[in-house]
Amino acid sequence: MSPALETAIHVYEAFILSYFVVINGTYLTLCVLAFFAIRDYLRRSEFIHLTHLFRSGLAPGVSIVSPAYNEETTVLDNVKSLLSIEYPNVELVVVNDGSKDATLDILRRTLDLQLFPRAPSGQIPTAPVRAVYRSAHDPRVVVVDKENGGSKADATNAGINYTRNPLVCVIDADSLLDPDVLLKLVRPFLEDSRTIAAGGVVRIANECRVEHGRVTEMRLPKSSLARFQVVEYLRSFLFGRTGWAQMNALLIVSGAFGLFSRQAVLAVGGYRADAIGEDIDLVLRLHRHYGRLRKPYRIAYVPSPICWTEAPEHIRDLASQRNRWQRGLLECLWRYRELMFRPQFGAAGMLAFPFFVFFELLGPIVEFSGFLFMLVAWPLGIMNWSFAIAFFAASVLLGVILSLSSLIFEGLTFRRYPATSTAAVLALYAVLENFGYRQIHTWWRLCGIWDRLRGKKSWGQMRRRGFRQDPPAPSSTEESDTLAA
Numbered sequence: 001m002s003p004a005l006e007t008a009i010h011v012y013e014a015f016i017l018s019y020f021v022v023i024n025g026t027y028l029t030l031c032v033l034a035f036f037a038i039r040d041y042l043r044r045s046e047f048i049h050l051t052h053l054f055r056s057g058l059a060p061g062v063s064i065v066s067p068a069y070n071e072e073t074t075v076l077d078n079v080k081s082l083l084s085i086e087y088p089n090v091e092l093v094v095v096n097d098g099s100k101d102a103t104l105d106i107l108r109r110t111l112d113l114q115l116f117p118r119a120p121s122g123q124i125p126t127a128p129v130r131a132v133y134r135s136a137h138d139p140r141v142v143v144v145d146k147e148n149g150g151s152k153a154d155a156t157n158a159g160i161n162y163t164r165n166p167l168v169c170v171i172d173a174d175s176l177l178d179p180d181v182l183l184k185l186v187r188p189f190l191e192d193s194r195t196i197a198a199g200g201v202v203r204i205a206n207e208c209r210v211e212h213g214r215v216t217e218m219r220l221p222k223s224s225l226a227r228f229q230v231v232e233y234l235r236s237f238l239f240g241r242t243g244w245a246q247m248n249a250l251l252i253v254s255g256a257f258g259l260f261s262r263q264a265v266l267a268v269g270g271y272r273a274d275a276i277g278e279d280i281d282l283v284l285r286l287h288r289h290y291g292r293l294r295k296p297y298r299i300a301y302v303p304s305p306i307c308w309t310e311a312p313e314h315i316r317d318l319a320s321q322r323n324r325w326q327r328g329l330l331e332c333l334w335r336y337r338e339l340m341f342r343p344q345f346g347a348a349g350m351l352a353f354p355f356f357v358f359f360e361l362l363g364p365i366v367e368f369s370g371f372l373f374m375l376v377a378w379p380l381g382i383m384n385w386s387f388a389i390a391f392f393a394a395s396v397l398l399g400v401i402l403s404l405s406s407l408i409f410e411g412l413t414f415r416r417y418p419a420t421s422t423a424a425v426l427a428l429y430a431v432l433e434n435f436g437y438r439q440i441h442t443w444w445r446l447c448g449i450w451d452r453l454r455g456k457k458s459w460g461q462m463r464r465r466g467f468r469q470d471p472p473a474p475s476s477t478e479e480s481d482t483l484a485a
Helices: 003-047 051-058 075-083 103-111 152-161 181-185 187-191 224-245 262-267 278-293 315-335 343-361 363-380 385-412 420-453 476-484
Strands: 062-068 090-097 113-115 129-135 141-146 167-171 175-177 195-204 209-211 214-217 257-261 298-309
Touching: 003 224, 003 298, 003 343, 003 363, 003 385, 062 075, 062 152, 075 090, 075 103, 075 175, 090 103, 090 152, 103 113, 103 129, 103 141, 141 152, 152 262, 152 278, 167 262, 181 187, 181 195, 181 257, 181 298, 187 195, 187 298, 195 224, 195 278, 224 298, 224 315, 224 385, 224 420, 257 262, 262 278, 278 298, 278 315, 278 343, 315 343, 315 420, 343 363, 363 385, 363 420, 385 420
Parallel strands: 062 090, 062 167, 090 141, 195 298
Antiparallel strands: 113 129, 129 141, 167 257, 175 298, 195 257, 209 214
8 A cells, every 4th residue: 555545544534533523522512501401491391380471361472384285194183283282372374285185175174164355464475375264163273275386385485474473383284283382382482582483392103192183192103214213303302403502503493393483484585485495494594684684583492392293104205305304404505605604693603504514414425435435445455443443433332322312311301201111112223223224314315415416306205194093083073073162
């Protein structure tokens, strides 16, 4: 081996090891920040009870916008869940985005929809709205029927145009909310008038017991693929987003569950209809807008309100989802690159944005190159075994520690998985995900980068089976009676 090649290999090995030490060291730092933030949040929650304040009529009005496209299997559970939310001043705006299945017919039949002459109060451009309805059973429910706009963002913008309250909660039509989510998610807006957005927790609902639109018993999915995602979601939402929010550097409020100032959303033009990752796009645009104005603002994260969603159980669906997420990340980071290392954008521009560029976006390239280097170096007889051991420790063992830490923190704080057997299964999957699943996930993300560079823009679809009904789902007549009540 020539001296030049040997030097190049040593430089590369040092870069790879430093890269993984930095990324996992940052995650561990976020983990520590999140732990103390969650502990403080739980302590304050023992003394702060907002229920009486809300019942006094001082609660800010919230409009929930739920876009629905071909959601006939889940839309009724979603509506039931939203109507059962414990909040005194709320309206539900369901947007039928030109569904080709029976979504609108089911809503019309079970809600007894009547034409409603409501004019839009927002002016965000969207595909044409065909009609607006209101439920004769419950006047809080408004259904906007529109032509398909080709994206969830277009449907969400149409719903926002027809809302009336100062706060807008955006969720997916295939999601369920716990009854107290708004009581908890509104709190940052009451505590700090600078708050313009707040995100909550998204959890996996596969195999959970669902009764009348509520998750009444948390159960682990039977699918191994979904179980890996349970661990992922715990790690991401429990300490990842909590940690960034402590620095006011949160870049993602999940498109499945977020609460926004309607005025702030309208000020930046709503969701970008052609964005692949419309959730991160909106939050980055909010950071840019308020940073340019040098106006104080806060984007918060609340670690206790839960939104339940159905996770992909087919490997092709999961691969498509993660490919799309990576494409959306690349697109948004490039579009808002002016935030990079700009002090006027605060910690979002100086810390979070660079981290997402160098590690969340480019991470798959670096990690894949490391594994590829080892596969090539071994048969060529140039493997540095000290490097191989260090690489394994930095990339795999630290990953195991991070995943197990998220489970430990879950047990020390919210304890949503109290059964020892359940915790043991999750711990097993927290270890196993680093031996195969994570590497496959890296490949999907790498393909997402390549697909975006060659111009792929498609959204893709996921097969859904709907939430488990236990006891069995009621008949159409019973559904109408339940909704009417």
